[in-house]
Amino acid sequence: xxxxxxxxxxxxxxxxxxxxxxxxxxxxxxxxxxxxxxxxxxxxxxxxxxxxxxxxxxxxxxxxxxxxxxxxxxxxxxxxxxxxxxxxxxxxxxxxxxxxxxxxxxxxxxxxxxxxxxxxxxxxxxxxxxxxxxxxxxxxxxxxxxxxxxxxxxxxxxxxxxxxxxxxxxxxxxxxxxxxxxxxxxxxxxxxxxxxxxxxxxxxxxxxxxxxxxxxxxxxxxxxxxxxxxxxxxxxxxxxxxxxxxxxxxxxxxxxxxxxxxxxxxxxxxxxxxxxxxxxxxxxxxxxxxxxxxxxxxxxxxxxxxxxxxxx
Numbered sequence: 303x304x305x306x307x308x309x310x311x312x313x314x315x316x317x318x319x320x321x322x323x324x325x326x327x328x329x330x331x332x333x334x335x336x337x338x339x340x341x342x343x344x345x346x347x348x349x350x351x352x353x354x355x356x357x358x359x360x361x362x363x364x365x366x367x368x369x370x371x372x373x374x375x376x377x378x379x380x381x382x383x384x385x386x387x388x389x390x391x392x393x394x395x396x397x398x399x400x401x402x403x404x405x406x407x408x409x410x411x412x413x414x415x416x417x418x419x420x421x422x423x424x425x426x427x428x429x430x431x432x433x434x435x436x437x438x439x440x441x442x443x444x445x446x447x448x449x450x451x452x453x454x455x456x457x458x459x460x461x462x463x464x465x466x467x468x469x470x471x472x473x474x475x476x477x478x479x480x481x482x483x484x485x486x487x488x489x490x491x492x493x494x495x496x497x498x499x500x501x502x503x504x505x506x507x508x509x510x511x512x513x514x515x516x517x518x519x520x521x522x523x524x525x526x527x528x529x530x531x532x533x534x535x536x537x538x539x540x541x542x543x544x545x546x547x548x549x550x551x552x553x554x555x556x557x558x559x560x561x562x563x564x565x566x567x568x569x570x571x572x573x574x575x576x577x578x579x580x581x582x583x584x585x586x587x588x589x590x591x592x593x594x595x596x597x598x599x600x601x602x603x604x605x606x607x608x609x610x611x612x613x614x
Contacts, residue, residue, distance in 0.1 A: 351597045352564050355524075355577045355590055362519070362530065363579050363588050370486075370583040372419045373508055374465045377488050379412050380425070380506060390504040391492055392431030402433065410437045421514030423473075423480045428455075429504040430492075436475070438509070445476035455505045458489040467584040469534030470512060470549050482549050483509035484540060512548050515541045527572075528592040533557075535585060566594055 380386060389405040413425055424438020428451060436443045451474045458466040468485040490503035519530040519541050532541035537551050559567045564577040569591060578589035 351592075352575065352577065355575070355592060356564060356579075358524065359577050359579050359588055359590050362522075362590075363581055365518075366532070366581055366586070366588060367583050369419070369421075369510075370467070370581060372416060373422075373486050373510060374583070376413070376416050376419075376422075376425070377465050377486060377506060377508055379415075380409060380427075381488055381490070383408060383412070386427075387490070390427055390429045390433070390435070390490065392429050392433055402435075405435055406437065409435060413437050421511040423483055423509040423511050424475065424478070424507075426474065426507045426509075427504050428507075430502075438475075438478075439480060440475060440478050442477040443475050447472065447474045447476055450474055451505070454485065454487055454507065455489060455502065458487040458505065459502050461489075464488065467535060467586070469536050469586075470538050470540045473509060474507065480509065480511055480513070482512050484512055484515070484534075485509055512540065513545075516545060516548070524590060525592060525596050528590065528596065531587075531589050531591065533587040533589070540586065560589075 386405055386408055389401050409425060409427070413422070416422060422438075424436060424440075426438070426443075427433075427435040428446075429435075434443060434446065450472055454468055454471065454474070457468060466487045466489070468487055470482055471485045473480055473483045486508045488506045490506070491500050492503040493499070494501050515532065519532070520543060522530065524530070529543040530541060531539060531552075533552050534540050537554070537557065539547050539550055539552055542548055556567075556569070559565060560576060560578055563579065564575060566573060566575050568574070569576070573594040575592045575594050575597060576589055577592075578587055580587050
């Protein structure tokens with residue numbers, strides 16, 4: 303019996319080839335368009351969020367600048383009153399009780415003009431004659447941190463600025479309920495009549511509440527996991543979402559990464575968009591930190607929609 307010749311295997315039918323062609327012709331353009339749209343939407347959304355965030359950071363800088371200017375204005379106004387300057391220049395002779403009371407009243411009157419500055423804690427003047435003028439949150443000023451006060455006086459004396467921003471410090475008034483405060487200072491200068499040399503005079507300190515600044519920034523609500531920080535001239539945290547970190551030094555490695563106004567960097571193991579600027583009054587840094595995934599959440603929705611369309 304003769305074997306039947308084997309018929310060659312038939313290739314894909316015309317219908318199958320046509321189906322594959324139509325599938326590729328319809329899906330590939332959609333897939334390409336989807337990828338391009340996804341990348342473009344992510345770029346545009348990220349750019350818009352970055353621009354908005356920069357504007358928000360600038361607005362908070364302006365808020366702080368107004369606050370800092372108010373505090374500097376208070377210091378300058380107190381410093382410009384002749385009666386106060388005469389009373390605190392007591393190296394040669396201590397003022398009598400009437401002068402003390404009148405000086406306290408005068409300082410209190412000036413301070414009342416700044417009642418709209420929410421968060422002022424106290425104003426203190428320490429004179430060469432060891433008098434202490436205090437207007438503020440506590441009447442019990444018997445316990446003064448003298449080493450700290452002398453350190454602040456030295457720092458203010460080394461500054462060429464009319465008002466020296468000392469940053470976040472322990473409160474020199476140990477009995478105050480505000481243990482950490484934002485401190486600005488002015489060191490008066492006097493001329494020694496014997497040597498005709500300029501010498502340091504009274505030290506004026508204005509303390510502002512770190513809690514007030516914390517409440518302001520924590521109430522802004524800029525998104526899940528996002529927050530603001532403020533850093534003083536000594537790289538110490540003035541404001542942070544964790545109050546326990548206030549007063550601690552920020553990492554120099556973190557600051558070194560801020561090579562532009564807005565950068566995406568790793569912060570504690572999370573990719574964050576960091577947008578920052580500096581105060582025009584004292585140079586302190588104000589920065590917002592936003593999880594980078596927040597920026598692309600809208601683009602993720604576009605991507606999921608595109609995948610559903612392709613599958614259907």
